[in-house]
Amino acid sequence: MTSEPGSCLRGKRILVVEDELLIAMTIEQILLDHGCEVLGPAPSVGAALRLIDRQPPEAALLDVNLSGHLSTPIAEELARRAIPYLLVTGYVELVLADPVLKRAPYLAKPFTPASLIHKMEQVFCRPAGE
Incomplete structure (x- = not known):
């Protein structure tokens, strides 16, 4: 029996970190x-970081380059709290050069809705103990 794509994501509280409004709105709608x-x-x-403190997510999508600042402090805080995250970036070279970010799963921009959901399922929907 095959489940509907993204069904394991239903009801999950996902933090979206993105500085480009159009991309943020697209991800939010997906x-x-x-x-x-x-x-x-x-x-x-x-x-x-304020959102994480006020309302901890179950998972997060992080843009790597936020108006010239790396999202490394966010990744470190999520890791400290054992919250899984996925980097969604057009700057793969920044990911690979950063000692914290290079350990994280990532999806390169541009992406399709299907590729985003597929990668999120891989990262956020693993059975317990895996």
Whole structure:
């Protein structure tokens, strides 16, 4: 029996960290279409860290380059709290050069809705103990 794509994401509280408004709105709509609860979008490191403190997500999507600042502090805080995250970036070279970010799963921009959901399922929907 095959489940509907993204069904394991239904009801998950996902933090979206993205500084480009159009991309943030696109990601938000894809998540809403798959039954996710969206936190944010947060356009900056500070805004994302405040959201994590106020309303911890179950998972997060992080843009790597936020108006010239790396999202490394957000990744470190999520890792400290054992919250899974996926980097969604057009700057793969920044990911590979950063000692924290290079350990994280990532999806390169541009992406399709199907590729985003597929990668989110791989990262956020693993059975317990895997």
